[in-house]
Amino acid sequence: MSDMLPSLPFPMHPKMHEDPALAFSAKEDEEERRHIQKVQNAFKYYRPYAYLRLKKKWDYLHSLSADDQRLLSKYRTHLDTVGNGIDCNQAVIREILRDRVLYPTGDGSGSAGDTDNDNETDEPPAHVRHGDMDQAQSTLKLIARDWSAECAIEREQSYKPIIDSIEEYYKPSDYKLNEIKILVPGAGLGRLTYELACRGYACEGNEFSYFMLIASNFVLNLCDYENKHVLYPWVHQYVNNMRRADQVASVRFPDICPVRNPPKGNIEMAAGDFLEVYKTPDAYNCVATCFFIDCANNVIDFIRTIYKILVPGGIWVNLGPLLYHYSDVQGQNSIEPTYEDLVIIMESIGFDILSCRTGIRTKYAQNPQSMKQSEYQSLFWVCRKPPNNFEQQQQREQKEPPDLIVNRDHDTQIDVDVDADDLDHQLEDDEMQSESQSQAKQT
Ligand SMILES: C[S@@+](CC[C@H](N)C(=O)[O-])C[C@H]1O[C@@H](n2cnc3c(N)ncnc32)[C@H](O)[C@@H]1O
Numbered sequence: 001m002s003d004m005l006p007s008l009p010f011p012m013h014p015k016m017h018e019d020p021a022l023a024f025s026a027k028e029d030e031e032e033r034r035h036i037q038k039v040q041n042a043f044k045y046y047r048p049y050a051y052l053r054l055k056k057k058w059d060y061l062h063s064l065s066a067d068d069q070r071l072l073s074k075y076r077t078h079l080d081t082v083g084n085g086i087d088c089n090q091a092v093i094r095e096i097l098r099d100r101v102l103y104p105t106g107d108g109s110g111s112a113g114d115t116d117n118d119n120e121t122d123e124p125p126a127h128v129r130h131g132d133m134d135q136a137q138s139t140l141k142l143i144a145r146d147w148s149a150e151c152a153i154e155r156e157q158s159y160k161p162i163i164d165s166i167e168e169y170y171k172p173s174d175y176k177l178n179e180i181k182i183l184v185p186g187a188g189l190g191r192l193t194y195e196l197a198c199r200g201y202a203c204e205g206n207e208f209s210y211f212m213l214i215a216s217n218f219v220l221n222l223c224d225y226e227n228k229h230v231l232y233p234w235v236h237q238y239v240n241n242m243r244r245a246d247q248v249a250s251v252r253f254p255d256i257c258p259v260r261n262p263p264k265g266n267i268e269m270a271a272g273d274f275l276e277v278y279k280t281p282d283a284y285n286c287v288a289t290c291f292f293i294d295c296a297n298n299v300i301d302f303i304r305t306i307y308k309i310l311v312p313g314g315i316w317v318n319l320g321p322l323l324y325h326y327s328d329v330q331g332q333n334s335i336e337p338t339y340e341d342l343v344i345i346m347e348s349i350g351f352d353i354l355s356c357r358t359g360i361r362t363k364y365a366q367n368p369q370s371m372k373q374s375e376y377q378s379l380f381w382v383c384r385k386p387p388n389n390f391e392q393q394q395q396r397e398q399k400e401p402p403d404l405i406v407n408r409d410h411d412t413q414i415d416v417d418v419d420a421d422d423l424d425h426q427l428e429d430d431e432m433q434s435e436s437q438s439q440a441k442q443t
Contacts, residue, residue, distance in 0.1 A: 010220045010258065011268045012213065039210040041125035042132035043097055047090035048122045049133045050236060054083055057238075078244040085232030085248045089140055090120070092229050096218040137236050139211045141365040144233040146189035147219050148251035150368060157362045158378075159192045162288050162317050165355070165382050167199060169315050170285065177201050178265050180285045183309070185274040185302075186292030190216035196288065197263030205269045206278070213271050220258045220269070227252035233367070240371035249369060275301055282311045291320040291364060297333050299324075300345055307349050313387035316351065319360060321376040339379055346383055356381035 061069065061076055069076070145151045170180045177200030184193045187205030189212060197203040207213050223229070230250050241247045270277065275296075287306045296302045306316050322342075326334035337345065339358065346353060360378040 010262075012217045012221070012271070036210050038128065038132065039214065040097060042128050042136045042211075043093050043139075043214070044120045045125055045128055045133065046093055046136045047086055047120070049124075050086045050089075050137070051083070053236075054079060054086070074244070078248070081244070081248045082235055085235035085250070088230060088250075089232055089235065092140075092231055093136075094120070095229065096215055099218075099222055135209070135211045138365065139215050140231055141233045142189050142212070143215055143219065143231060143253055144251045145365045146191035146216075147254040147256075148231075148233075149227075149255040150249075150251045152255070153368075154363045154366065155191060157360070158290055158319060158364075159195060161360065161380055162192065162290060162319055163195055163199065165317050166196065166201070166286055166288065166315075169382070170201070172200065181283070182286040182288055183278070183284045184288050184290070185278075185306075186289065186295055187216070187269065188212050188291075190220055190269060192288065192290055193267060193269065194220065194258055194263060197265040197267035198261075200264040201286075202266040203263075203268075205267075206274055207269065207271060208273045210271075213269065216269060219254050220267075222259075223254050223257055224259055226254060226257045226260070228257075229253055234370070237367055237370065242369065242371055246367070246369040249367075275305055278305055278309050281308050283309045285311055285314045287314075287316045289316070289318045289320065291323075293318060293320065294323045295325050297326050298335055299337060299342070300349075303342075303345055303349055303351075307351060307385055310385040312385055314385050315354070316383045316385075317381075318383075319362070319378055319380045321362075321378050323376075346381075350386065351383035352386055354382045354384050 057079060058076075061072060061079070064072070145154055166182065170177065180201050182196050182201045182203045183206060184196070184203065185206045187193045187207050190205050193203050193205035205216070207216070230252055232248060232250050234247055234249060237247060287310060289302075289306075293299055293302050310316065322336065322339065324334055324336040326332040327336050328334075343353065343356075357380045358377065360376075360380050362376045362378040363374065364376065366373060366375075
């Protein structure tokens, strides 16, 4: 596995285990290389795959009666425009894949890009599954989420509460921010990691998806000016469009160019499974998770790891729903603890819950023009690994912000100092209150 790539402004590297016994074996290296090749193949097959679906619609349209076809003449032209959007997306993907900085080298066979599959192909590449193609398409939407002006509101909903809380706890006036180490597991396209580094913190993003890593590397390291690229992120959404233009709306990215606007603080991205690579205790001052904790088979593993890698007195800031990605996925184990259960788990593991709220309205990679708008009533909390000693405890207590609430979105928000029992009661109270309110409404 190649080591960190120092020539890049923002290093992307495989996170190696500190313990050499746990470092990647040659076999794992080979598996990794094959995996990257598969992701690359899915990206290359993006256009033909998207065209398969489009062609089906064209064929059906052409099989309709002349009358119907006349009625649909504008729609037929629209389908051509959809095709153009797909072509443009493939051109961006070509750019994304052009620099192969992430791919392992040094095995004598050249980089993973130098293979028979190097060219785009109309034939489905070996081992590419529908799921991979879905991921290639949703990577485009996630580029829009993190790096387009059109999705600024969505980012504000998700990232601002996290950033505000961290700045409240590790106040720029009280700390040398470049000594405050923040980890963002499940960093996606890297915007939260970048924003925290821009505030001056030393920030490390962690991702295990090469779809995300390849795309975030492109934005962070290889885009040379603002709004250089045009993408059609919603072009695969054939339903719930009010106007034809909504499906083929374009976004430009990056709305801010990291190469031209390097953050004050250190930033790096580390590839690898969060649970596999973060084993060193007391390593980070803060762990920031956004739409991440429900990506575990067993969320307790995530919570334990977060607790372990935090320094005493360090904080975990979380925002997101409990979608539990592995629930109902064939061949995967999953448990889906509720918020109530999570509070018990967090406190039992040792966290002090400094603040938590429910009902934070957040969207995720939503087409702003779509007739269907899904929104999560997300959870938000700030937890602390208790400080080691009494002075530290007292010092921290003085520094503690009186109120970490940054955004009151919902009537049933819970601002805690609670333990799990209190929360049970609070939830019961809320239920009773809403029951009596609905009874009052009925009468
Ligand atoms: C729902 S996305 C959220 C991305 C980003 N935080 C955001 O808010 O846009 C969850 C991300 O976590 C990554 N992920 C899931 N499990 C992971 C793990 N065990 N280790 C590292 N990354 C993981 C996924 O690849 C995905 O990019």
